[in-house]
Amino acid sequence: MTPLTFLQSWKDLARHFKIVSSLHMRDLFATDAKRFSRFSIRFDDMLFDFSKNRITKETFALLIRLAKEAGVEKYRMAMFNGERINITENRAVLHVALRNRSDRPICVDGVNVMPEVNCALTKMCNFSTVVRNGSWFNINDGIVDIVNIGIGGSNMGPMMVIEALKPFVQNGITCHFISNVDDSNIYQVLKRCRPETTLFIIASKTFTTQETIINSQTARAWIVKNLGEKAITRHFVAISANKNAAISFGIDINNIFSFWDWVGGRYSLWSTIGLSIAIAVGFERFEELLFGAFDIDEHFRMEPLAKNIPVIMAMLGIWYIDFFGATTHAILPYDQYLYRFPSYLQQTDMESNGKSITRDGRMVDYHTGPILFGDVGTNGQHAFYQLIYQGTQLIPADFIATVCSHNPVGNHHRLLMSNYFAQSKALMIGKSRETVRDELIQQGFSGDSLEIAISHRVVLGNRPTNSLLYCKLTPRTLGRLIALYEHKIFVQGVIWQINSFDQWGVELGKKLANIILPELNGSKQTDAHDSSTNGLINHYNELC
Ligand code: G6Q
Numbered sequence: 001m002t003p004l005t006f007l008q009s010w011k012d013l014a015r016h017f018k019i020v021s022s023l024h025m026r027d028l029f030a031t032d033a034k035r036f037s038r039f040s041i042r043f044d045d046m047l048f049d050f051s052k053n054r055i056t057k058e059t060f061a062l063l064i065r066l067a068k069e070a071g072v073e074k075y076r077m078a079m080f081n082g083e084r085i086n087i088t089e090n091r092a093v094l095h096v097a098l099r100n101r102s103d104r105p106i107c108v109d110g111v112n113v114m115p116e117v118n119c120a121l122t123k124m125c126n127f128s129t130v131v132r133n134g135s136w137f138n139i140n141d142g143i144v145d146i147v148n149i150g151i152g153g154s155n156m157g158p159m160m161v162i163e164a165l166k167p168f169v170q171n172g173i174t175c176h177f178i179s180n181v182d183d184s185n186i187y188q189v190l191k192r193c194r195p196e197t198t199l200f201i202i203a204s205k206t207f208t209t210q211e212t213i214i215n216s217q218t219a220r221a222w223i224v225k226n227l228g229e230k231a232i233t234r235h236f237v238a239i240s241a242n243k244n245a246a247i248s249f250g251i252d253i254n255n256i257f258s259f260w261d262w263v264g265g266r267y268s269l270w271s272t273i274g275l276s277i278a279i280a281v282g283f284e285r286f287e288e289l290l291f292g293a294f295d296i297d298e299h300f301r302m303e304p305l306a307k308n309i310p311v312i313m314a315m316l317g318i319w320y321i322d323f324f325g326a327t328t329h330a331i332l333p334y335d336q337y338l339y340r341f342p343s344y345l346q347q348t349d350m351e352s353n354g355k356s357i358t359r360d361g362r363m364v365d366y367h368t369g370p371i372l373f374g375d376v377g378t379n380g381q382h383a384f385y386q387l388i389y390q391g392t393q394l395i396p397a398d399f400i401a402t403v404c405s406h407n408p409v410g411n412h413h414r415l416l417m418s419n420y421f422a423q424s425k426a427l428m429i430g431k432s433r434e435t436v437r438d439e440l441i442q443q444g445f446s447g448d449s450l451e452i453a454i455s456h457r458v459v460l461g462n463r464p465t466n467s468l469l470y471c472k473l474t475p476r477t478l479g480r481l482i483a484l485y486e487h488k489i490f491v492q493g494v495i496w497q498i499n500s501f502d503q504w505g506v507e508l509g510k511k512l513a514n515i516i517l518p519e520l521n522g523s524k525q526t527d528a529h530d531s532s533t534n535g536l537i538n539h540y541n542e543l544c
Contacts, residue, residue: 009066017323045471052428053464063315075494082108086501095267099290128278145193147176148276150203153265155179160344167406168281181211195226202238207245239272285475292479300487310487326394331374334401334420342374352500368496396464404472430461
């Protein structure tokens with residue numbers, strides 16, 4: 001594999017950067033009337049505007065050339081063809097099969113996985129229907145509490161989606177999520193549930209994850225205490241690839257939903273892990289979500305690189321991270337229902353591309369995955385935007401917004417949207433020294449205090465942003481949005497030559513926790529670790 005920095009397009013970009021880095025977007029807009037139409041793409045009702053980026057026609061062409069030269073098309077095909085591209089775990093990466101709404105077979109080792117996928121979907125459909133219509137608990141109406149017990153990929157996707165699709169959640173169904181091993185998490189949830197009508201979904205691909213197992217045992221004890229041992233089969237279902245462990249826990253074999261090793265945890269909300277979503281919003285809407293992702297899968301699979309939204313998003317990210325030295329990326333949804341979207345993407349992106357070793361085992365000599373952060377507009381504006389405007393770091397940002405509110409109240413949505421449009425404009429255009437000077441002179445400033453005041457108030461602008469704007473946050477739109485980011489992450493992983501589908505780093509901390517657990521005994525002093533860890537453990541043992 002040719003190292004990334006040896007590729008001709010990379011070298012050309014490095015040269016080209018020297019020219020572009022001194023250009024201001026204000027001038028690029030002023031000298032090109034077609035900039036918006038050149039650098040924006042419409043996908044159905046969704047508009048992707050990337051014209052407020054520090055690029056020229058030549059930058060764009062070079063970035064697309066890099067995508068080609070780095071093999072994005074080849075790897076894209078390999079993923080869709082079920083090849084084992086997760087090389088360190090020797091697995092295919094097929095979340096695209098989970099939402100393949102066509103009859104196109106998708107094979108792993110020559111076996112079409114689609115019949116099994118469709119069979120699991122039918123089972124989800126049947127199950128979610130009986131829970132929703134009350135027949136699972138034999139009730140006509142009233143509240144049903146759905147408690148998803150899972151962590152990481154078995155928690156964040158469903159939790160984000162159910163929040164995002166709240167307007168579609170059936171009355172009477174309340175979804176709760178227990179993920180943290182912290183006892184306060186389960187305590188707060190159980191406090192709000194009625195045992196008679198509570199359904200626990202144990203979501204764990206491996207069924208060995210410490211947090212999920214202990215939370216499930218506590219939930220099991222709660223049901224047994226309130227309803228007796230026999231109630232377990234009615235009140236617990238499992239989603240797992242480890243059927244035997246689920247059966248040993250007491251789950252009825254008919255209530256175990258399958259999971260495949262080619263579904264990565266953080267890409268699994270489209271699978272049976274989405275059961276809580278199907279129960280909350282109904283299977284039809286869950287299917288719409290799948291259709292949305294499928295729309296983008298087809299777009300990603302078929303469109304040429306230069307017209308391919310996730311490819312463009314990815315290449316712009318590469319441009320900033322590897323040439324401008326950006327280390328972060330802000331996700332800024334102007335849509336309250338997407339308030340969990342930034343933290344959801346944190347896992348998808350940072351666990352996937354937080355790597356520094358190439359697929360062939362070399363240490364990279366360039367930066368890879370960015371630190372993702374964000375919050376909903378306008379909250380973020382009153383919190384961290386200042387750093388994006390005037391801090392020392394370049395922070396590329398994605399502005400995401402919905403044209404129509406689910407809950408139109410007075411002038412709220414227009415106000416929200418005026419902020420959405422204003423922020424990306426202000427970040428791009430900034431406020432020049434001359435404008436600030438004129439304003440301050442009018443306010444009576446002069447002399448030294450005028451010069452100092454000017455320096456503080458100048459906003460350089462030239463801060464890059466993408467804007468995504470769609471009609472309404474429906475399940476289909478949400479599916480599209482998530483899939484766009486998934487494929488963006490995929491493309492960046494290909495460019496950086498890393499494996500985006502494993503997470504060996506997090507294993508280390510998990511193993512150490514198991515070693516430390518028996519030392520938290522409230523008595524004996526430990527000297528088994530470094531002095532800091534010893535000191536912390538000993539302080540804990542002294543106080544507990
Ligand atoms: C995601 C990771 C990780 C995983 C959790 C839960 O890609 O693999 O977040 O989803 O560790 O694992 P289980 O589903 O096996 O409990």
